[in-house]
Amino acid sequence: MAPTVPPPPPPTLVIAGASGDLTRRLLFPAIHRLVADGLLPIDTRIVGYAIDELTTGQFLDRLRHGVEEHGGGLDQRAWAALSANAAYVRGDLTPDAVEALAPHTTGPSVFYLALPPTLFGPAAAALADAGLAAERDGNWRRLVVEKPFGTSLDTANALQAQLLAGWREEQVFRIDHFLGKETVQNLLVFRLANRFVEAIWNNASIAQVQITAAESLGLEGRWRYYDQAGALRDMLQNHLMQLFAVTAMEPPSVWEGETLRQHKVDVLRATRGPTADNAGIWAVRGRYTAGTVQRPGEPEPVAVPGYREEPDIPPDTGTETYAALRLEVDNWRWQGVPFHLRSGKRLGGDLTEIALQLRPAPRLHFERTASIDPGADNDVGEDGSQWVVLRLRPDETIEVHAVAKRAGLGMALERITLTATDHEAAAADYSAYEQLLVDLVAGDRGLFVRGDEALEAWRICQPALDAWAEGEPTPYTAGSEGPEPPLGFFEPGLAPWRPVAPPPSADAARVR
16 A cells, blocks of 8 residues: 655745835735635635734734735634634744744745845845754745845846845745736737737837836825835836846746746846937936826726825926836847837826737838729727737737728728737636646746846846936926837837727727
8 A cells, every 4th residue: 555645844934024014005915815815725824914912813803904905805714714824923024033933944944035125135134144044854944035136237236146145946935926917927928829919029029118007096095105116117127127127038838836937037138228328318207296187996086196296206306207218129139129228106097908919011002992982091099009908907808909991882991900818717816826826836937027037137227217316307297108218219101109088988889
């Protein structure tokens, strides 16, 4: 009779900074949902660690309120299991203090740094110095770091050195939650599983790529962080750079985490961004002034102050609330195709998308075709441009914008939109954190950022920050499309920025 193989020990999730907002609003509701759905073991252990004077009971009360408010309500079976296996440990980020976690982490363990970015390095060092990074008896140890990964190329290099002084790169999981979004993963499937898509995914068919993350919201209480960061550090250096890398990378030979990450690093290394000489054209910054915005869920536009008039913002702040970069990739696939990335607050809509403008087809002289109605208008838009669009927000959608014959007599043309949406998919209501937590426990690093990947992203962005050390951001009215790009940002013949608040699609034929 074959010997019985004992089940693996349950994972322990240690949350450093467990009394903070990230744990209550996002992290624990995701853990609770995964346990309720059977995607994490029912006996998963939660250990909260923070400086606050809390009992385990008080810690659990905070977690329960977070699930009820942000997680769709309690699953009684999951909550009973999680609360029975939870503990709270009080302490600071010194090796002697964090050593108190050792009795709780005898099995496979995750150390999740839900901390301010300035504490990532000291926390990683303290855990390692206390011996908690050591893997013994087959029990793995993993360290999770939230973005931002530094505030400049120099600080990112320093953070990398701190992390790797006590942890192996294979143990470090840098979270960028954009990589956990359904549409980002679907981008790879849509591109690589469809021959007709991969055949056009190159400079022979694509004229430009626009990657947008637009918000109508302002600071929403995050002024202390945001005024130190700005739009480029907050969004472009991490989230949008990841969308860019996934869009531009070469097809991987296998669907495996390290292969995916290496392909992203390869394309980042081949990328040119702003320089000291061209930053005035290739890097655009702006700051919103007073205006009106249509907030999500609000029936009417509301008046909002300018950034400098926001509560607590220093009147002499130099922070940008809008940033745009032009990038080019020096490789065979993308030579000559500009990538335009932008993100901003208090814009005229809420939109996150990757849009690829197709090169026009050879001209076909439809206007010379014999027609019963030769005077018919060809409604194909101002520039007739055609797009492939992968939208992450407000809905997760793939669109192909094309041209077809308008129904009726005569040879009149119109723009049509072919749409695939994922609203009704069973997994559509999982958050990015849930996807990333499943991969974290499984040890799949494909959707996490490697150290050299983060440093390459900083290499691309740092010259823009250096150029912005002087001068002021260009003002733009809240509720608008943002500042106008300088001459040369878009090459002649390319479509300008797509609107952040697209007109209703009822004007175009929609085929589902």
